[in-house]
Amino acid sequence: MENAAAINTKITDKILHDRFTQYGKNAREWLRKCALLLPEIEKREIWRKRGFPNIYEYARILAGMSANAVNDALRILKKAEDKPALQRVIEEKGINAVRPVIAIATSETASFWAEKAREMGKHTLEVYVKEFQKMQQQELEAAGWYIDKTQNNNQSIFRTGTENRQTQALFPEIKTETIQMEINPRTADELRKLKGSGNWDELMQKFIELYKEKLEAEKPEAVRSESRYVPVAIERHALAKTNNTCAFPGCNRPYEILHHTARFSLTHEHNPDALVPLCKAHEQLAHLGLIENEESAPSEWRVRTLRDSAYEKSEKFKIDQKVLKYRANTAPTASGA
Numbered sequence: 001m002e003n004a005a006a007i008n009t010k011i012t013d014k015i016l017h018d019r020f021t022q023y024g025k026n027a028r029e030w031l032r033k034c035a036l037l038l039p040e041i042e043k044r045e046i047w048r049k050r051g052f053p054n055i056y057e058y059a060r061i062l063a064g065m066s067a068n069a070v071n072d073a074l075r076i077l078k079k080a081e082d083k084p085a086l087q088r089v090i091e092e093k094g095i096n097a098v099r100p101v102i103a104i105a106t107s108e109t110a111s112f113w114a115e116k117a118r119e120m121g122k123h124t125l126e127v128y129v130k131e132f133q134k135m136q137q138q139e140l141e142a143a144g145w146y147i148d149k150t151q152n153n154n155q156s157i158f159r160t161g162t163e164n165r166q167t168q169a170l171f172p173e174i175k176t177e178t179i180q181m182e183i184n185p186r187t188a189d190e191l192r193k194l195k196g197s198g199n200w201d202e203l204m205q206k207f208i209e210l211y212k213e214k215l216e217a218e219k220p221e222a223v224r225s226e227s228r229y230v231p232v233a234i235e236r237h238a239l240a241k242t243n244n245t246c247a248f249p250g251c252n253r254p255y256e257i258l259h260h261t262a263r264f265s266l267t268h269e270h271n272p273d274a275l276v277p278l279c280k281a282h283e284q285l286a287h288l289g290l291i292e293n294e295e296s297a298p299s300e301w302r303v304r305t306l307r308d309s310a311y312e313k314s315e316k317f318k319i320d321q322k323v324l325k326y327r328a329n330t331a332p333t334a335s336g337a
């Protein structure tokens with residue numbers, strides 16, 4: 001009989017690759033199953049009964065699990081103990097799928113987060129959690145609540161005194177931010193001259209307005225087309241608005257997808273006002289229907305916690321579902337997508 005190595009030299013690249021992918025997928029699935037057993041094994045101290053010095057050695061020798069993987073599994077599964085909805089996601093998709101939400105999910109919000117963990121990739125979920133926390137904080141602040149971030153983990157929330165709120169209303173606090181820039185001394189001098197006796201914010205606003213006017217004046221016409229291929233001039237215009245970064249407020253990741261905010265399949269149009277560069281996570285949120293005001297300027301965008309019911313009845317929703325399904329079925333590539 002021929003040995004396995006000899007057989008491997010005869011098969012095609014595709015079969016060789018497919019086989020490896022398949023085996024890898026199975027290996028991961030079985031490792032997931034192992035991880036799920038760990039809390040009970042630890043509880044019953046089965047490792048001791050079987051002569052292992054600790055659970056780490058038990059898991060390493062029997063399943064090739066690293067100490068980190070064991071700690072992770074025990075920690076996350078412990079937190080999911082009273083959250084059956086998250087436990088089901090762990091069984092289906094593994095521990096990593098719930099990692100981004102495990103710290104914020106409560107027994108009341110577990111089903112909400114389970115649904116998000118099921119429909120989003122891990123990276124998108126991380127981005128969503130961040131946006132969600134930001135939004136939550138803004139809502140609390142708007143309602144006169146104050147989150148004490150110095151109390152790590154267990155965030156304490158205080159209501160600011162009524163007196164305090166009235167003072168704030170009379171003298172609205174102007175929020176400022178300091179940006180450090182590395183620039184050529186000559187540029188710095190020119191900027192100081194341009195600022196003169198004014199302030200930096202005014203000068204920057206002026207530049208922003210001028211740049212926007214310039215882009216608007218040079219804006220190419222929208223093009224109706226049957227081809228998804230975005231004409232170069234329109235692409236260049238869309239990318240110039242953010243200099244190739246994601247357009248979502250607060251996101252600084254490089255753009256990966258030029259996104260049609262009104263969906264190309266519906267409009268058959270490449271409209272420079274409706275094309276926005278996005279990173280993969282924010283593009284996925286858009287197709288999940290979780291970006292409010294998607295068809296307005298990105299500065300108006302906010303993440304949603306629930307999909308709008310009108311959207312769920314729309315053609316856009318049907319298209320988005322197809323896009324998500326298509327993306328989920330596309331094999332992962334070396335870029336880890």
Ligand SMILES: [Zn+2]
Pocket residue numbers: 246247248251252253278279280281282
């Ligand atoms: Zn982004």
